[in-house]
Amino acid sequence: MSVSRHFVLAAGGTGGHMIPAYAVAEELMARGHHVALVTDDRGAKIPGIFDGMAVHILPAGRMDGGPRGWLRGLRGIMAGRDMARRMYDGFRPSVVVGFGGYPALPALLAALKEDIPTAIHEQNAVLGRVNRLLAGRVNAIATAYPEVSRLKDKYADKVHLVGNPVRAQVLNLREEEFPVLTDESVFRLLVTGGSQGATILSSVVPEGLSLLPLSLRRRLQVTQQCRAEDIERVRAAYAELEIPADLATYISDMPQKLSWAHLVIARAGASTLAELTVAGRPAILIPLPSAMDDHQTANVRELVNCGGARSIRQSNFTPVELAKQLQKMAMEPGALQNAARRAWSCGRPNAARDMADLLESIGTAPLMNDPVTVSTPVPTSLNLKGVPA
The missing domain is CATH 3.40.50.2000 (Glycogen Phosphorylase B;)
Incomplete structure (x- = not known):
């Protein structure tokens, strides 16, 4: 029964x-x-x-x-x-x-x-x-x-x-191979700043990508979450660099975008880290310094210590530093694949x-075998004067 x-x-x-x-x-x-x-x-x-x-x-x-x-x-x-x-x-x-x-x-x-x-x-x-x-x-x-x-x-x-x-859609990625990456193939970059986006990513990432060697920059394909007030400026920056970019204020199909990403640049929110480690995707992480009790800095330690990600403090997150870290991961043979395996090993x-x-x-x-019954109707919301909802 x-x-x-x-x-x-x-x-x-x-x-x-x-x-x-x-x-x-x-x-x-x-x-x-x-x-x-x-x-x-x-x-x-x-x-x-x-x-x-x-x-x-x-x-x-x-x-x-x-x-x-x-x-x-x-x-x-x-x-x-x-x-x-x-x-x-x-x-x-x-x-x-x-x-x-x-x-x-x-x-x-x-x-x-x-x-x-x-x-x-x-x-x-x-x-x-x-x-x-x-x-x-x-x-x-x-x-x-x-x-x-x-x-x-x-x-x-x-x-x-x-x-x-x-989510189950992310859990399914655990059995998939890391996307094929060669010296000639497209290099797919996913940039996300949490549920509200992050202006600093919109400012630093395009300029940082502009500093990469031309041979790498020409292979880039970017998907990036941006705040609404930043999106046109970021779109213009990528157009000037001739980097194909798909920009949105909210990425509704995150599991699909994560499935083909070779590298993720992101904040260090708990759900982001969980998805990176379950799927096995390497990352460059920028903890949000204003997060309560600086919990995002604490969140990244396990993943960084196991070699699945690099962490950059926001005060040090400059275009030059991003380009340096990204180049180390992208151009050293096998570095991204190795980081992906290490990230995968941290997953739960x-x-x-x-x-x-x-x-x-x-x-x-x-x-x-009891169906749902609600004997007392309950409103889905309540408006009370002087009470914050």
Whole structure:
């Protein structure tokens, strides 16, 4: 007899939180479970994921901006918690799991109030603010890295290394060979700056490519994510250099672009690194210095230490430095292929499976062949005066 359970996945509205949640949702649904997502307005608008799944937008106040900001944030969190409790009355979740970000907080607080088992997943090598707040109260803590800063030793018994779950389309790349690369073939470069793009990449990368030897520059083919305000300037720069370039503000078919890339230039977000290591793609990484607790610098250490990527601090990220590093990787025989193998060796392709196993192990209230029923209608969003959504 099949056993079906209900799971609530709560995630902040960036790709770094949403993509792992989506990958785990896919795995749980493939096992016959029912899944609902809790997020914010940004997360609900990310195209191409969570289609056909119940999505609930809750108020998720941020605790910043001084005393008034703290008060507004607390009101938003409490309003979101109350909405989540009403949702749980109908959905009856077996586990509520948070993937970080402020929208996860009210969902997890509601679960704790209702004595529903809880878990958190930390994508970065530094425990995030919301996860730090709840680490002592949840049943399980899943991590993406063997060493996670700001994770207290006293929680060791409930910590589980699973890795960062990736989409099935990326997981499929793990069995593919690295794209053929010869001295005469096209050299395909993928440039991405996270969910919002990165102006510094738009400024430095074209100029850096202009400094490469002509023999290499003539072989380049670039796909690059740009901010909307940068895209025409970048397009003009590549046209002047006669480098074929496909530019977009959002790369919807990232797995396909990653499949044919010989080298990736990117920020060091957790999902980006997970996809690079699962697929086995070498990279030049520029950690975002303003990331909370400088977690992107911590994220890159494992991949750099194993030889799958090079890291350049943003303060040192100049056209000259980029050209130097790119030339070393691209023109030394076998360097890219070797870096690709080393990146592949860092991958944790079973992350979604292992995370689903963990959630099933702490879950309660199995539902035998029970269809989804929601006894109390729950709005997908709520507008409260003075409460930030």
